[in-house]
Amino acid sequence: MREATKDRLKAFLTLFPSMLLIAIFVYGFIGNTIWTSMTDWGGSGSLAINPEKNFVGLANYVELFTGFLGGGFRQDLVNAVYYSVMLLAGAIGLGMFIAILLDQKPKGEDVLRTIFLYPMALSFIVSGTIWRWLLAPQGGVNILPTYVGLEPLSFQWLSSQAAILEFNWQNLFAVFLYIVSFLLILVGLFSMKRNPLRAMKRWLGPGIGIGAATWLFGGMLPEALFMEEMHGFNMATLGIIMATIWQYSGYTMALYLAGFNGISQDLRDASMLDGASEMGYYRHIAIPMLKPITISAVIILSHISLKMFDLVFAMTGPDNAETGHPALNMYLTTFRANDFAAGAAIAIVLFLVAATFIVPYLVGQYRQRRRG
Amino acid sequence: MKKAFAKLCLVLVAAMMIAAPQAVQAKELSGDLEIFSWWAGDEGPALDALIKIYKEQNPNVKVINATVTGGSGVNAKAVLKTRMLGGEPPDSFQVHAGQELIGTWVKSDRMEDLTPLFKEQGWMDVFPKGLIKLIGTDKGIWSVPVNIHRSNVMWYVPANLKKWGVTAPKNWDEFFAVAPKLKAAGVTPLALAQNWTANHLWESVALASMGPDNWDALWSGKLKFDSPEGVKAWELMGKVLQYTNADASSLSWQQATDMVIEGRAAFNIMGDWAAGYMVTTKKLVPGKGFGYAASPGTGGEFMFLADSFGLPKGTKNRDNAIAWLKVLGSKEGSDAFNPIKGSISARTDSDLSKYNGYLQSTSADFGKDRVVASLAHGVAANETFMGGFGSVMEMFLKTKNAKAAAMACAQLAQKAGI
Numbered sequence: 001m002r003e004a005t006k007d008r009l010k011a012f013l014t015l016f017p018s019m020l021l022i023a024i025f026v027y028g029f030i031g032n033t034i035w036t037s038m039t040d041w042g043g044s045g046s047l048a049i050n051p052e053k054n055f056v057g058l059a060n061y062v063e064l065f066t067g068f069l070g071g072g073f074r075q076d077l078v079n080a081v082y083y084s085v086m087l088l089a090g091a092i093g094l095g096m097f098i099a100i101l102l103d104q105k106p107k108g109e110d111v112l113r114t115i116f117l118y119p120m121a122l123s124f125i126v127s128g129t130i131w132r133w134l135l136a137p138q139g140g141v142n143i144l145p146t147y148v149g150l151e152p153l154s155f156q157w158l159s160s161q162a163a164i165l166e167f168n169w170q171n172l173f174a175v176f177l178y179i180v181s182f183l184l185i186l187v188g189l190f191s192m193k194r195n196p197l198r199a200m201k202r203w204l205g206p207g208i209g210i211g212a213a214t215w216l217f218g219g220m221l222p223e224a225l226f227m228e229e230m231h232g233f234n235m236a237t238l239g240i241i242m243a244t245i246w247q248y249s250g251y252t253m254a255l256y257l258a259g260f261n262g263i264s265q266d267l268r269d270a271s272m273l274d275g276a277s278e279m280g281y282y283r284h285i286a287i288p289m290l291k292p293i294t295i296s297a298v299i300i301l302s303h304i305s306l307k308m309f310d311l312v313f314a315m316t317g318p319d320n321a322e323t324g325h326p327a328l329n330m331y332l333t334t335f336r337a338n339d340f341a342a343g344a345a346i347a348i349v350l351f352l353v354a355a356t357f358i359v360p361y362l363v364g365q366y367r368q369r370r371r372g
Numbered sequence: 373m374k375k376a377f378a379k380l381c382l383v384l385v386a387a388m389m390i391a392a393p394q395a396v397q398a399k400e401l402s403g404d405l406e407i408f409s410w411w412a413g414d415e416g417p418a419l420d421a422l423i424k425i426y427k428e429q430n431p432n433v434k435v436i437n438a439t440v441t442g443g444s445g446v447n448a449k450a451v452l453k454t455r456m457l458g459g460e461p462p463d464s465f466q467v468h469a470g471q472e473l474i475g476t477w478v479k480s481d482r483m484e485d486l487t488p489l490f491k492e493q494g495w496m497d498v499f500p501k502g503l504i505k506l507i508g509t510d511k512g513i514w515s516v517p518v519n520i521h522r523s524n525v526m527w528y529v530p531a532n533l534k535k536w537g538v539t540a541p542k543n544w545d546e547f548f549a550v551a552p553k554l555k556a557a558g559v560t561p562l563a564l565a566q567n568w569t570a571n572h573l574w575e576s577v578a579l580a581s582m583g584p585d586n587w588d589a590l591w592s593g594k595l596k597f598d599s600p601e602g603v604k605a606w607e608l609m610g611k612v613l614q615y616t617n618a619d620a621s622s623l624s625w626q627q628a629t630d631m632v633i634e635g636r637a638a639f640n641i642m643g644d645w646a647a648g649y650m651v652t653t654k655k656l657v658p659g660k661g662f663g664y665a666a667s668p669g670t671g672g673e674f675m676f677l678a679d680s681f682g683l684p685k686g687t688k689n690r691d692n693a694i695a696w697l698k699v700l701g702s703k704e705g706s707d708a709f710n711p712i713k714g715s716i717s718a719r720t721d722s723d724l725s726k727y728n729g730y731l732q733s734t735s736a737d738f739g740k741d742r743v744v745a746s747l748a749h750g751v752a753a754n755e756t757f758m759g760g761f762g763s764v765m766e767m768f769l770k771t772k773n774a775k776a777a778a779m780a781c782a783q784l785a786q787k788a789g790i
Contacts, residue, residue, distance in 0.1 A: 044476070
């Protein structure tokens, strides 16, 4: 008993310094940022030794989501969502594809692996600068076809004004409900095979219900903004997405490759004996077994995409609404326009969005550990 | 924070104690002088010319030339903020004269009043009255202007215009008359580059649309941004934008100038650093290789911006910094710096024979034109407004909604305290 308490004390003493430092420098400062976001710290005189700060409650957040000047921020937020989704799909898809190819143990596999992983060693500023040159309107990628005698491309990778998948911010709630109903129906269709009754009750029914209700009574939903404001996926972001996928697919490849190598050869042989094709093996055995890897890849990539700053800065510079990102907006608002309170509010919004990805993961992990 | 303040006080007192006896003896200065600026690259030699003069006068002072590169000081300003907030200000730093300095640093009580220096050196008489009013507040004068740039200039190549059969438009109506013709010939009527050059274009367009009196009223808060005049300026801007290149946001201002030189575009509106670029880098002769005129509808108006140096409170080498400011304001320093930088002197008595043809004509204009403040380069409004204006412009480029942009500006002005 005494031995145990002593151990505990020792453990506590060893952990105490880092607990204290994290409490102050992580949680303390998050708290401080939340506090700052609820003041009116900004404007002229904000850099004085003792700047004037008054508590204004949630006014900064209201301004960001419904105010006139928050338009740039809303566009950036929409950009970030599209950007995250595309990056996840691209990097995980491509990474998995390369991993499957390398899992066939071609000749020179280790050399190829290094080559694919190498882009990750570059800093974003370096790869951003290179890609900006590659995607210049009259050079790089666009003149590639001329080498085989074709017309050069004219797509403006980083400055196109076109946008697709546009929606009106006024209808934000309706759009949100449609997405929810779409996801529910999708999940329902997938689990139809396994348990039709449960799928109907749990997923399909509510999904169709929400979708129909929004379609019928959507006009009664409150409008999120007093004026029409279109936001969509800007084609100019494609260039940035390409660069990020190039940089990160090697990383997801390494994750999956490690996973594939960890699956015992017996399992593979057994499945082959039972008549599984190559495709079938990956589709039904290998990839489902690597679910934890997929989850961690999603977590890591999503928080990277939400914090993206240097790549965007290097490729399209500040003040480029077409490719804007909340993190960039936060920096400009805080350190260029001296509007510390609004900057803090953007930082907190980003923090909350990132938390929606990470907290469920952490909770799941915690539960799993308690069970196991 | 308290500790930093205490340190700052300590440094201040120490500086005063050291400064007090030295001020009496003067002359023999020693120690360091750190000059903070964003003049590197093409503009580096101009700064070196000033440092050379300073070194001749004060051979015992070690000059530390701290430049942070990045056009228009984007990076330098961020570094400067870190240093000022950390209680480690450089001895003297470059800043756009006007509200950019006043709104950020003077209102925060971090600058020293330079009125005594201006009086001692007799600068009150050699700098134009209007300029002194714009770089000062009722509490004092806050920086020494080194140069004057003009913002509302339109550039073109005379030979190309002849070939296309057009003349340089005097106002926007004339521009709209010739623009479709140019467009039909496959020429971009007006070359534009990334975001800040759109802000730059806007100030020339708005000045043409509302006139200098309304422009001044706008910045003193007497005219609202969402007034009919304000909305009209944005509508005109929208019309002008129809005749610009589509790949603007991926070009630097030099590339937009190149479009004009190479004959892919007819006109470009840019400040007169474009003259420096075309003369020094492109080796063109003013008047022959390239032509210039006041931007449409702003003839007789001179939209100015100026670089200046100020004296932050609590510097380590205050005396050396004051000696530096004296060099900047002197006729000798000013005439050594400006011909290389491609700008004109802020002093009314500068030696015009040292300047090229373009600068001589600008200098003459500065003497007789109506001088108004530039927005895009920090004279007219503080950083809160400028920062927000960048995003308003982005929204406008996307939506082309004049009414919304004008209303957003009005809200921004309220926030920035205009």
